[in-house]
Amino acid sequence: MRHRKYPFIVGFLFLPVLLYTVLVIWPYIQTFGYSLTDWSGVSPSMNFVGFKNYTALLHDDIFMTALGHNLLLIVLLPVVTIVLALFFAFMLNVGGRGGTGGIQGVRGAGFYKVVFFFPQVLSVAILAVLFEAVYRSDGGGLLNGVLIKLGLENAQQPILWLSDPDLVFWCILAVLIWSGVGFYLVMFSAAMQSIPKDIYEAALLDGSGRGQTFFKITIPLLWDTIQTAWVYLAIAAMDAFALVSTMTPPAGIYGGGPNHRSEVLATYLMRNFLPFGKAGYACAMGVVIFFITLILSVVSLRVTRRERIEY
Amino acid sequence: MGSAIEYNRRDIFKRAAAITVLAAGGGSLLAACAGGTGSSSGGGSASPGGGSAGNPFGVKASDPLDVVIFKGGYGDDYAKDFEAIYVKDYPGAKISHLGTTDIAGKLQPRFNAGSPPDIVDNSGASQLKLDVLAKNNQLTELTPLLDAPYLDDPTKKVRDVLLPGTLDAGTIDGKVWSLNYVYTVFGLWYSNKLFQEKGWTPPKTWDDFMTLCATIKAAGIAPFAHQGKYPYYANYTLMDLIAKQGGPDLFKRLDACDPTAYDDPAVKAGVTAFYEIMDKDYLLPGTNGMTHTESQTAWCQGKAAFIPCGSWLENEMIKITPADFDMAFLPVPSLAGDKMPPNTLRAGAGEPFIVPKQAKNNAGGLEFLRIMLTKEASGKFAAAANSLTVLKDGVGADVVLKPGTKSSSTALTAAGTNTFYYTYPDVQTEFDTALQAATADLCAKRIGPDQWIAAAKAAASKVKPA
Numbered sequence: 001m002r003h004r005k006y007p008f009i010v011g012f013l014f015l016p017v018l019l020y021t022v023l024v025i026w027p028y029i030q031t032f033g034y035s036l037t038d039w040s041g042v043s044p045s046m047n048f049v050g051f052k053n054y055t056a057l058l059h060d061d062i063f064m065t066a067l068g069h070n071l072l073l074i075v076l077l078p079v080v081t082i083v084l085a086l087f088f089a090f091m092l093n094v095g096g097r098g099g100t101g102g103i104q105g106v107r108g109a110g111f112y113k114v115v116f117f118f119p120q121v122l123s124v125a126i127l128a129v130l131f132e133a134v135y136r137s138d139g140g141g142l143l144n145g146v147l148i149k150l151g152l153e154n155a156q157q158p159i160l161w162l163s164d165p166d167l168v169f170w171c172i173l174a175v176l177i178w179s180g181v182g183f184y185l186v187m188f189s190a191a192m193q194s195i196p197k198d199i200y201e202a203a204l205l206d207g208s209g210r211g212q213t214f215f216k217i218t219i220p221l222l223w224d225t226i227q228t229a230w231v232y233l234a235i236a237a238m239d240a241f242a243l244v245s246t247m248t249p250p251a252g253i254y255g256g257g258p259n260h261r262s263e264v265l266a267t268y269l270m271r272n273f274l275p276f277g278k279a280g281y282a283c284a285m286g287v288v289i290f291f292i293t294l295i296l297s298v299v300s301l302r303v304t305r306r307e308r309i310e311y
Numbered sequence: 312m313g314s315a316i317e318y319n320r321r322d323i324f325k326r327a328a329a330i331t332v333l334a335a336g337g338g339s340l341l342a343a344c345a346g347g348t349g350s351s352s353g354g355g356s357a358s359p360g361g362g363s364a365g366n367p368f369g370v371k372a373s374d375p376l377d378v379v380i381f382k383g384g385y386g387d388d389y390a391k392d393f394e395a396i397y398v399k400d401y402p403g404a405k406i407s408h409l410g411t412t413d414i415a416g417k418l419q420p421r422f423n424a425g426s427p428p429d430i431v432d433n434s435g436a437s438q439l440k441l442d443v444l445a446k447n448n449q450l451t452e453l454t455p456l457l458d459a460p461y462l463d464d465p466t467k468k469v470r471d472v473l474l475p476g477t478l479d480a481g482t483i484d485g486k487v488w489s490l491n492y493v494y495t496v497f498g499l500w501y502s503n504k505l506f507q508e509k510g511w512t513p514p515k516t517w518d519d520f521m522t523l524c525a526t527i528k529a530a531g532i533a534p535f536a537h538q539g540k541y542p543y544y545a546n547y548t549l550m551d552l553i554a555k556q557g558g559p560d561l562f563k564r565l566d567a568c569d570p571t572a573y574d575d576p577a578v579k580a581g582v583t584a585f586y587e588i589m590d591k592d593y594l595l596p597g598t599n600g601m602t603h604t605e606s607q608t609a610w611c612q613g614k615a616a617f618i619p620c621g622s623w624l625e626n627e628m629i630k631i632t633p634a635d636f637d638m639a640f641l642p643v644p645s646l647a648g649d650k651m652p653p654n655t656l657r658a659g660a661g662e663p664f665i666v667p668k669q670a671k672n673n674a675g676g677l678e679f680l681r682i683m684l685t686k687e688a689s690g691k692f693a694a695a696a697n698s699l700t701v702l703k704d705g706v707g708a709d710v711v712l713k714p715g716t717k718s719s720s721t722a723l724t725a726a727g728t729n730t731f732y733y734t735y736p737d738v739q740t741e742f743d744t745a746l747q748a749a750t751a752d753l754c755a756k757r758i759g760p761d762q763w764i765a766a767a768k769a770a771a772s773k774v775k776p777a
Contacts, residue, residue: 137539137600138609144597156596163539163600165757249540250747251602253740258751275740 028290035284040277053284063285066256066263069169073176073237073264074296078230081177085184085229086222088116090214092185093192094200113189117182128246131175135161135247163249165261172243172262180236184229191225192218227304231297238293241266265289367459368674373403376675379418381434382410384626385493385662385696390432392691396682397675404675414438422449427667429676433489434662441481441663445488451666453487456677462685469684475728477660477701490680491660492692494699496622496640496719497547498656503637503714505532505613513641515653517552517584520644524593527616533595535588536615537754538603542747543736545754547619551643551657553581554731558650566733568742570772573764577650582753582760584646589756599755611636619643625715626697638715640722654725659732660701699723745770 035053039046057063092109106112122130134142137160144161147153162168195218203213219226241254241264248255248262254271256263265285273282363369378394380387387410394406409428411417412435419439421427427449433439444450457470457478470478474494481489506513509530514520524534538544554562557577564572572578588594595615598606610618611631618624625638632638642656649655664683666676682688689702690710697713699705699720706712706720723730736743749766752758758766 132602135600136597136605138595138597138605140605141597158597160597160600160755163751163755249600249751250542250744251540253744257748258755259748259757271744275744277740 031283031286031290034280035287037280039280039283046280049280053281054288056281057284057288062260062263062268063265065260066265066268069263070238070240070265070292072169073173073240074234076173077176077180077237078233080173081180081184081233082226082229084177084181085188086219086226088112088181088185089188089192090210090218093189094213094218113186116185119179119181120183120186122179124242125246127175127179128243131171132162132247135171137161137163162247162262163258165258168248168258168262172240172247175243175247176236176240180233184233187229188222188225191222195221223304227301230300230304234296234300235293238289238296239266240264241270245270364460364465366678368455368677370401370672370674370678372401374401374672374675375405375407376401376430376672376679377407377428377670378430378679379409379411379414379428380432381414381438381662382412383435384623385692385698386410389692389695392695393679393683393688396685396688397679400682401675401678422667422669425669427670429666429670429672430679431665431667432492432662433665438663441489441665442483444665444667445483445486449668450488451668451670451673451677453481453490453666453677453680456490456680457487459677459681462681469681472684472703474658474660474701474703474723475730476658476732479732480660481663489663489665490683490701491663492683492700493662493696494622494658494660494701494723496656496658496699496723497551498619498643498719498722499548499617499641500610500620500624500715501617501639501641502613503639503718504635505616506639507637511616513639514644517644517646521587521591524588524591524616528593532613533598533615534593534617536595536598536601536606536610536618538601538606538618538620539599539751539754540602542751542754543743544603544619545750546746547621547657548643549581549585549750549753550733552584552646553578554657554733555643555649555651555655556581556646559731561650562731562733566735568735568739568771568774570768573768573771578764578767579760580646580648582763586753586760586763589754594754599751607631617641622698622716622719625713629697629713636714638713638718640715640719642722642726651731652729654722654727655729655731656722656726657732658723658726658730693720739774742770742774745773 034046036048036050037046038049038052092105092112094105119127136142136144138158139145139148139155141158141161144153144158147159148155153159159167161171199217199221200213203217208216244256244262244264244267245254249257253275254267256267256271260268266289269282269285269289272278272285376394376397378390380390387408390410391408394408398404398406409417414431414433414435415438418427418431422439433441441450457468459469461467461469461472463472477491477494478487480491481487501513505511509527511523511526512519514523527534537548550565553565557565557572557575561572561575561577565578595606595609598609598615601609606615607618607620607624607628608631609615611628611633622640625632642654645651645653645655664680666673666680670676683692684700684702686702686705686707689700689705690707692698692700693706693712693716694710697716699716704724706717712720746767749758749763749770752766753760753763
């Protein structure tokens with residue numbers, strides 16, 4: 001009977017593997033092929049140029065700036081998002097005053113969970129519109145309006161936020177964190193709820209405070225989930241395309257400004273691919289992004305590997 | 312590499328377009344066009360012998376006419392007006408009208424089947440590429456139309472009544488394939504009501520402009536707003552100052568992205584003049600970070616006096632503009648020592664109309680174009696879409712125009728042949744992007760005029776000669 005098993009498995013796997021090959025693997029291979037050409041993106045004719053696109057990338061200051069921004073995002077976005085999400089999740093689940101009722105979250109935890117998760121149900125397009133109103137560059141913007149009312153800023157010299165080269169990156173990072181925390185909060189909450197209450201109660205009986213409980217019990221028991229969150233967030237940090245291209249100037253050509261100060265690899269790639277007609281060059285960037293993402297995922301999974309605690 | 316391309320959506324689309332167009336070209340369906348010559352020259356020509364002086368293309372009154380209009384910012388009501396005029400002239404004609412934003416989607420199958428419409432407003436995001444259509448012999452060459460007698464005045468030819476530069480965009484290798492119908496004028500805009508209330512006179516020279524800006528600022532209004540998130544609007548002022556200062560030769564070199572053009576003293580004079588706006592703090596607070604909607608709305612609300620824009624502004628802002636706003640147009644004021652006359656302004660034609668070669672009523676399509684260029688039709692368009700057409704003095708005194716359109720029409724008449732139109736934003740996107748970034752920096756005072764020139768020169772020197 002054993003020989004009948006494999007055709008059965010293959011029969012089930014054939015379609016998904018075929019789809020995966022045609023829709024994922026093959027485009028990657030194609031992209032690599034195109035990255036060795038001077039393809040314009042609008043004509044079927046192209047020439048083989050070897051690794052010229054890759055050497056050009058090394059000398060492309062804007063590409064390096066964009067790469068730098070992505071790497072900064074990779075460091076900051078997961079750290080800040082996970083720390084905030086963990087903190088909130090802890091407060092909502094086990095951070096409440098321990099009373100006779102045992103382990104519980106702060107008062108109104110159910111309400112806060114919904115509120116925190118809310119950004120996650122907004123589409124990126126809505127986020128962009130929402131935060132354009134928040135960051136609006138005159139007194140009509142939420143931030144500027146408040147600052148002016150509080151007398152902290154001169155209405156004649158409002159802060160430009162998204163059009164200020166020194167602020168634009170941080171503005172985008174803030175939106176990414178704001179929109180991400182809710183999801184990871186819910187994810188961590190779910191994981192925390194699966195931790196047996198007796199463990200917490202035992203810790204309480206032994207006289208451990210909130211801090212100790214958090215660092216010595218919650219984090220070790222959540223490590224798997226945190227690891228997953230880290231990889232997801234690192235991949236999100238490699239992207240950031242939607243927000244940067246819709247919110248930053250110059251509008252209409254994938255943003256990234258002012259002066260490439262919010263440029264990320266994906267926006268620079270798209271600008272080269274479509275408006276500039278340098279599709280071969282853009283494909284070379286795509287290949288670089290692919291390898292960086294791959295390496296990052298592997299590294300972060302390896303580095304964060306720990307012994308699994310069974311309970 | 313051909314097979315490797317199949318999964319690229321853009322390319323599939325392009326290829327499909329090319330294939331359908333080719334298929335249509337080879338199709339055996341006969342066009343009903345009376346004078347289809349089938350000449351090997353590749354240029355279509357409409358019935359040279361079929362017509363009389365009054366009916367040069369030999370239109371049969373009983374032939375139906377099939378019209379497809381891009382229903383974008385200008386709507387398609389104006390075309391229904393044109394159709395009414397056509398029916399008046401050719402009473403038997405049954406008109407079929409389609410207004411759509413999806414030109415390629417609607418028309419590709421029809422080109423493919425060899426039965427395209429008789430006249431198409433080939434515009435918008437999904438327009439069919441003019442060069443692809445022309446190369447595949449799908450279009451009627453428009454020289455017979457241009458040489459036909461003009462309807463309002465048969466002593467003139469149609470080509471004599473067009474505004475300068477009209478045919479440039481539709482011409483490929485000396486042959487005219489499309490008639491671009493809408494004429495866009497670029498410059499500064501202000502509220503005439505505001506100016507009359509305050510007793511301000513629209514400035515003619517840049518010095519007057521700066522003096523007036525000081526007065527405006529003293530009155531508590533920001534003198535100048537621009538669409539900071541889209542820095543190319545500011546270039547409508549900056550690049551125009553430079554063009555007018557440097558004259559036609561420098562303009563040509565700038566438009567061709569010649570890096571040495573930026574060494575010309577006229578460039579420095581233009582940028583320095585423009586920079587005075589920032590230097591003297593005449594910008595609307597926050598305008599550097601605003602979208603076109605935000606800044607134009609602030610301007611409509613009277614928070615700023617001047618804003619640079621093209622003549623679509625009035626129609627774009629029509630719902631927000633106060634009824635008594637009295638929008639008015641001002642060509643970019645002249646600098647001392649300008650090589651172009653003070654009335655000179657940036658202007659060019661858009662909204663391409665084509666007559667497919669395989670159209671059943673090809674002659675009717677040409678006649679429709681001829682009707683579009685009458686003063687009556689042009690006036691109807693101006694009134695319905697609040698924009699000017701390519702017809703010289705195209706709007707009669709009887710047509711009631713919105714104030715902004717009227718004002719830009721007056722300015723255009725005053726300019727006469729003194730117009731110019733930069734093509735680099737359409738054909739040199741990378742250069743334009745760099746120039747926009749430099750202008751954004753200049754407007755935010757992050758760089759000064761000299762650094763702007765250096766940045767522009769560096770961007771131009773990266774442009775590969777075509």
